[in-house]
Amino acid sequence: MNNYKVTTQINLNDFTTKEVDEKAGKKLKKIRKEISKLQDIMYAEGKYSVLICLQGMDTSGKDSLIREVFKDVNARGVVVHSFKVPTELELKHDYIWRHYIALPAKGKIGVFNRTHYENVLVTRVHPEYVFGENIPSVKSLDDLNHDFYNKRMDEINNFEKHIADNGTIILKFFLNLSKEEQKNRLLRRLRLKEKNWKFSPGDLKERKLWDKYQFCYQELLNKTSNEHAPWFIIPADDKPTARLIVAKTILITLEQYNFKEPELLAKYKVEIENYKRQLESE
Template identity: 45%
Template sequence: MSNVINKFKVTNRKKFSLKDHDTGYANGYKKADADLILKSLIEETFDLQTELYAANKYSLLIIFQAMDAAGKDSAIAHTLSGLNPQGCQVYSFKQPSTEDLEHDFLWRHYRSLPERGRIGIHNRSHYENVLVTKVHPELLLNEHLPNVNDVKAIDAKFWAKRYQSIRSFEEHLTGNGTVIIKFFLNVSKDEQKVRFLKRIANPKKNWKFSAADIDERGKWGDYMAAYEKAIQETSTKDSPWYIIPADKKWYTRIAISTIILETLKGLKLKYPVLPKEEKEKLDVAKVLLEKE
C-alpha cells in the first residue's frame, strides 16, 4: 500500500514535472481483479470513517482536479460509494456566481469545507483560480480586483501572491484539524480524445460534451503548464498533491482509495472513551434494560 503513496505523492515540488508521470501506469494490477480490490479498500475505509466521525477531531478534505474526461465524477462515485453518505459532503464547483465574485476567490470554497468528523469532496476547487484563470486571465477582470484593470496587470507577482494565498489557506486549515488530500487525475491527450468520441457516440452522454471542450483541448499545453506550476507551488508536507494515472479508470479508483485509506490510518483514530461517571450510567442503564 505504501508504495502507492510513495509513487504518486509529490515530495520534491521544485523538481516536479508532469512528464515524469505515466498516465497509463497500473502497478502490475489486472483489471479483472479491480472490483474485488476496490471493494476491500472501501470496506476498510468505511470502518475508519465511523471512527473519524466518532472522534470528532479531524475532518478530511479531498480535492479532485483534472482535465475534462479524466474521470473525476466516476472516481468519486466508485471510491466513495460504500461510505456513509451522512458523513460525506460533495461539492462540484462551476463558474463563480455574481455573489461569489463579490468576495475573495477563496470565499465560496471556505463556505463548503467539511465539519469535524466528516469527509468533504471538492470536485474542482479553489485551484481553478490558478488554472482556468491562468489560461484565461481575462476572467480575472470579473473579480474587480484593485490595481487589475486589464490583463497586462496580471503578472508574475500577481500569481506568486495567489499561490501564497492558497498555501496560507491550506496551512490554516491543516493547523485546525482539516486533513487535505489533493488528487490530480493525469489523463493523456490521446485518452481524452477516445473518451470525447465515446461521449459523442452515446446519446446518454451527449449532455457531458460541449463544443467548448474542443476549444479547451486546443489549449492542452497551456493547461499542463498551469497544472505543473500550481502543483510545484502548492504541494506541501501537510497538503500534498498526488498525481494519479487516469488512462485506466479501474486503476485510478484503486490508487485513490488506497491513498484515502492510508491517510485515515495515519491519523491513528480511536473511539472516545467515556468518563468514569458516564460509564457507570451505562452500567445502570444496562441493568434496567435487562430487568424489563
C-alpha cells in the same frame, strides 16, 4: 504511495498516464469499507476533518471516482462540492471565500470536485475571467502576469496551512490523463446516445489549449505541494486503477492518525449493568 506524491520539482512529461491493476475493482471494494470505518471513528472523535481535492482535464474521471471511492461511506459523512463558474454573490467576495465556507465539518470528509486551484488554472489560461472579480489592483491584462499568479499560489498555500493547523487533513489528487485518452472519451460521449448530454462544444475549444493547461498544472504542482497538503499525480487513463490508487492513498493517510472513539464517562460506565437490567426488564 510515494511513487505518486510530489515531494520535489517535477516535470509532468516524466509521469505515466496509465497503470493497470487487473484486480483494481475487487481491491477497491475492501479499501472503501475500511475508509468508511475510519470515517465513523473520526466522526465520533470529532477532532479532524478530511478535504479531498480533485483536479484534472475534462473527462479525467473525477465524477465516477467520487462515486466509486466513497460508495460505502455514511451518506452524512461525506459532502461533495462541484465548483462551477462563480455566482454573482461569490464574485462579491475574494476568490477563496466560496471554498472556505464549503470546508467539511470535523468528523466529515469533504470532496472538492474542481477546487480553489481553478483560480490559477482556468483564470490563467483565460485571464479575462479575473476581471469579473473586480480586484482594485487589476486594471488590464498586463496586471495578470506571473507575479499575480505566484502571489495567488502563495495565498492558497497560506489558506491550506491555516486549515491544516486547525484539524483538516488535506489530500490533493491530479488525475493525469493523456491527450489521446481524452480524445477517446470525448468520442464515446458523441457515439453513445445516453452519454451525449455530457458533451459540450466548449470541450473541443479547451482541448486546443491542452499545452497551456499542462504548463499551469506543472507550475501549481511544483509550487503548492506541501507536507501538510501534498499533491499526488495519479495515472488516469485506466479508471479502475486510478480509483484504487486514490483510495489506497486516503486509507494509508487516515490510518496514520490513529483516530480513537471517545470513552463513556466513568460515572455512566460503572452503571452499564444497571442500564442493561432496566432495559431487559421492560
